[in-house]
Amino acid sequence: MTRSGEPPYCPDLGDLIFLEFSPHLGTEQGFTRPGLVLTPRSYNGLVGRCFACPVTSRGRGYPYEVALPSGLKIHGFVLADQGKPLAWAERYARFVDVAPAAVIDDVKAKIAAFLQLG
Template identity: 50%
Template sequence: MAYIPDRGQLIWLTFNPQAGNEQSGRRPALVLSPATYNAKAGLVLVCPVTSQQKGYPFEVLLPSGLPVSGVVLADQLRSLDWRVREAALICRAPDTVVAEALAKASALLQAL
């Protein structure tokens, strides 16, 4: 069976093309959408990960010991075609990271 990204996984994705202040290149991302949606839609809802921690309120720190370091940018939600963008599993993020990213993204969406 082919790989399907699932909520809570850290994956590699290609973010190009990008514009303005969006994250670009092949980089890690945290998957927020469930595998059932991702399989059916062919899309995945993700937040990119950056190694540049700036203390921004929507950053979610990845704990040490993971194959990826840095912060999840919970305010840069992207819906991407995971097949075309060559999604590849890195590891599963701790539940606390996933919960914090979902809470911050939700707070942003509800504030609008």
């Protein structure tokens, strides 16, 4: 529980959040930054982790980038190939917005492509 007596925020599928991506190595995205959550709240609450892909402010034309549409509170590009499980409470996850279904579907498709899932 928080000081206000409310339960802490638990991320849900499609949430755009701010959280700490460090520690990081090499070319991985790090530090506090936006991320797109790809796992449902039922999983995230059970295990205390969420699978999230970082969002970068600049696109580079990379094949696994997914642009966020205008009108959201977070601007930039989801890096589909840099997602990882993150302990959301310990990394101070904070809700910002919800991504459109088309963005979520595009990110999932890019992950499936680079993992050769289908």
